[in-house]
Structure formats: C-alpha cells, structure tokens
Amino acid sequence: MENRVLAAAGLVCLGCLIIGxxxxxxxxxxxxxGIWQFHLIRSLMALPIMALVARMMGQGLWPRRVRPVLLRSLFAASSMFIYFGCLALMxxxxxxxxxxxxxxxxxxISALVYGERIGPWRIFGVILGFAGILIILRVDQVALSPLSLMPVLAGFLYAIGNIGTRRWCAGEGALTLNAGFFLFMGIGGAIGAMxxxxLPVAAPDGPEGFVxxxxxxxxxxxxxxxxxQAVGSLVGVALVIRGYQIAEASYVAVFENALLVFAVFWALVLWGEVPSLSxxxxMAAIAGAGTLIALRRDRPGAAISDQAARAGANRL
Known part of the structure; x- marks a missing residue:
C-alpha cells in the first residue's frame, strides 16, 4: 500500500487546525x-449526522460486541468530560x-499490565513526558491544586480508552465507536442535568460555573x-482518520501533535492568550515524548488500530 506521508500530514494538520x-x-x-447541557445537545446534534453518514456509506452503527464498546465509551467519555470542563477554566x-x-x-499500562516490552528510547520518552508535565504544573513554584491535575487525569483515562479500542474493540468500525462515545456523552449530560x-447548586457566573x-x-x-463544535469535531476527526488510512500510523501520529500548536495559536489570535515560557x-517536552514513543515502536504495524482509533474515536 502506498505510504502518502505528505498528504496524510496535510489532512491531519488541517483536522487539528479545525479542532483547535x-x-x-x-x-x-x-x-x-453548563457542561451537562452542552454535551447532551451536542450529542443530539452529532448522532443524526453520524447516522446519515453511516447510511450513505452503507454501514451500521450497532457494535459487534456491545459490552466492550460500552466499557471503552465509558473511559473515553469520562476523559472528555474532564477535558471540556478544564477548557472553561484553564x-x-x-x-x-x-x-x-x-x-x-x-x-x-501496556508494559505494567500487559507485559509488553519497551526499549530504552521509549523509556526516555516517558521520562521526558513526565518532565514536561512537571514543568507545566510548575511544581517547583506552586502547590499543586486538584484543578491543575485534571488534564493529566483526562490523559490517563484517554489512554485506557486507547488501549480498550485496540484490545477490546479491534473488530469495530470508527463510526460505531464514535456513536458509542457520543451516546455516552449524551447520557452523561442528561444525567448531570437531571x-x-x-438538587441545584449555586453556580458562579461565567465559565467558572460550567461544571x-x-x-x-x-x-x-x-x-x-x-x-x-459538533460539526467541527466530526469534520476534524474525519480528516485525521483519512490521514491514518493513507500513511503509516507511527509517522502520522507525529503530526497529531499539531493540535498543541494550533490550540495555542487560536488562543493567541482569538483571546490574546500568551502561554508562559515554562x-x-x-508542551514541547510532551509533544517530543509522544513523537519519540510513536516513532520507536518495536512493531510499527501493530500501532495502526489503536492510533487510528485514538484519532477517530476518542478525540471528539
């Protein structure tokens, strides 16, 4: 199969530009x-669009194995609830x-739970990534707050969703996994709103009262x-999925780090938000760690399913 890396890079970067x-x-x-109302209505908007796309493509949305898809959707949705909650405050x-x-x-998790072997370069990637986390959290200057740790918790749950996509849901299509994700987000939003x-609580005005x-x-x-947000997520993710379809996943994953760049770029353009040097x-350390881990996989071909699913089924 032709490995169209440049075309894939363009698709992934465009997708990340839209998502950012x-x-x-x-x-x-x-x-x-509130976050609960937002996710409920966003899911009600996105699910019919996905159903229409599935019908046009001649695909079904019902999973082959319901329980693994539900479990994976639970972790993915939990990660995104935390992620979107943090977007309003940080x-x-x-x-x-x-x-x-x-x-x-x-x-x-792959090494500790599933016994996969990792080489020295990927161990260095882990160390570099955690150093990046500590730099962003500025642990040498301020005491850690629960809020500052929430994005990292989202990353941890996101990782379990990635592993579940590959190990629990390998035979499922991207549309099916996305539908399960949006269904859980909608259900979670409905429960939270109810x-x-x-039991209403006094919510602060503005973004501080989002949760x-x-x-x-x-x-x-x-x-x-x-x-x-609903359409942009679907279009952005579709572009990223296409990138993974036309080039080697371990290379395409590197370009997904563009979301960090575009998120900061749009924050600067739209809100005048300038990130600190630290x-x-x-961010550069975390992006470098992800790049190193992607490029130094022992079996690059084995990464296709979970990396493609990360782009296509988790980041919505």
Missing part, C-alpha cells in the same frame, strides 16, 4: 450554559498538553457554537 479552533470556543459556551494549551500525555500512559435540576450549572434557557449563541517548554 472549535475547542477554543468552549469558553463562550461555558459563559452561559489555558487551552495546558489542557491539550495534559490530554496528550495519553501515549505515555498507554506505554506504561441531578442538578433535582456546576444546571439547565438554562439556551441562547442562539449557545446553539450556534455547540453546532459548530508552559511552552512543557
């Missing part, structure tokens, strides 16, 4: 609505960097940016 843009507008959504570059610690955790409707805010009367702005160094 839409994720920056979560703070606009968070200013008036600089997007730091949040994305936390999520992109996933390859490090995938490697550690709980806060029955605690119950159901509110949504405005046209909320519907517009939620729809943009944050930039930490």
């Amino acid at each position: 843009f839409t994720d920056n507008y979560v703070r606009v959504i968070a200013a008036e609505a 600089p997007i570059g730091e949040v994305v960097a936390g999520l992109y610690t996933a390859p490090i955790f995938v490697l550690l 709980v806060l409707g029955i 605690l805010r119950g159901w509110v009367m949504p405005s046209a702005t909320f519907f517009f940016w939620t729809f943009v 944050a930039l160094i930490g």
Whole structure:
C-alpha cells in the first residue's frame, strides 16, 4: 500500500487546525450554559449526522460486541468530560498538553499490565513526558491544586480508552465507536442535568460555573457554537482518520501533535492568550515524548488500530 506521508500530514494538520479552533470556543459556551447541557445537545446534534453518514456509506452503527464498546465509551467519555470542563477554566494549551500525555500512559499500562516490552528510547520518552508535565504544573513554584491535575487525569483515562479500542474493540468500525462515545456523552449530560435540576447548586457566573450549572434557557449563541463544535469535531476527526488510512500510523501520529500548536495559536489570535515560557517548554517536552514513543515502536504495524482509533474515536 502506498505510504502518502505528505498528504496524510496535510489532512491531519488541517483536522487539528479545525479542532483547535472549535475547542477554543468552549469558553463562550461555558459563559452561559453548563457542561451537562452542552454535551447532551451536542450529542443530539452529532448522532443524526453520524447516522446519515453511516447510511450513505452503507454501514451500521450497532457494535459487534456491545459490552466492550460500552466499557471503552465509558473511559473515553469520562476523559472528555474532564477535558471540556478544564477548557472553561484553564489555558487551552495546558489542557491539550495534559490530554496528550495519553501515549505515555498507554506505554506504561501496556508494559505494567500487559507485559509488553519497551526499549530504552521509549523509556526516555516517558521520562521526558513526565518532565514536561512537571514543568507545566510548575511544581517547583506552586502547590499543586486538584484543578491543575485534571488534564493529566483526562490523559490517563484517554489512554485506557486507547488501549480498550485496540484490545477490546479491534473488530469495530470508527463510526460505531464514535456513536458509542457520543451516546455516552449524551447520557452523561442528561444525567448531570437531571441531578442538578433535582438538587441545584449555586453556580458562579461565567465559565467558572460550567461544571456546576444546571439547565438554562439556551441562547442562539449557545446553539450556534455547540453546532459548530459538533460539526467541527466530526469534520476534524474525519480528516485525521483519512490521514491514518493513507500513511503509516507511527509517522502520522507525529503530526497529531499539531493540535498543541494550533490550540495555542487560536488562543493567541482569538483571546490574546500568551502561554508562559515554562508552559511552552512543557508542551514541547510532551509533544517530543509522544513523537519519540510513536516513532520507536518495536512493531510499527501493530500501532495502526489503536492510533487510528485514538484519532477517530476518542478525540471528539
């Protein structure tokens, strides 16, 4: 099969450019609505689109094995609830960097739980990645807060979802896994909104109340940016999936680190948000660790399913 690395790089970078843009507008959504309402309505928008695409492609969305897909969807959805919650409260570059610690955790879990062998270069990648985490968290200057650790927790859950995609759901299609993910996000959003409707809490105004805010009367702005988020995620992920289809996964995974760059770029352009030097160094270390881990896989071909699934089924 032809290995079209340059074309794949262009597709992946374009996908990351779109995702970086839409994720920056979560703070606009968070200013008036809650995370639970957002995910419920976003899923209600995305699922019909996916059903239509599946019908046009002659594919079904029902999984071959329901329980593994549900379990994988649980971890993926939990990761994304934390990720989007953090987007409302923290600089997007730091949040994305936390999520992109996933390859490090995938490697550690694969070695410790499944007994996979890792070489010295990938061990160095793990060390480099954790150094990047410590630099971003500035552990030498400030005491760690639970909020500062949340993006890393999202990365850990994201990693379990990646492993589950390969080991539990190897025979499932990307559309099926995406549908399961959105279904769980919608169910989680509905449960959260109902709980806060029955047991309301006082939520701060603005983005700070994103996680605690119950159901509110949504405005046209909320519907517009939620729809943009849903469509942008689907289009961005479709481009990344196509990149993985036309080139070797271990090389394509390197270009996925472009999301870190584009997230910071859009934050600068849209909001004037300038990352600190320590944050930039930490992001570079995490991106370098992910690149090293991807390129130094002992069996590059074995990475295709979980890397493609990471792009196509988790990052939504």
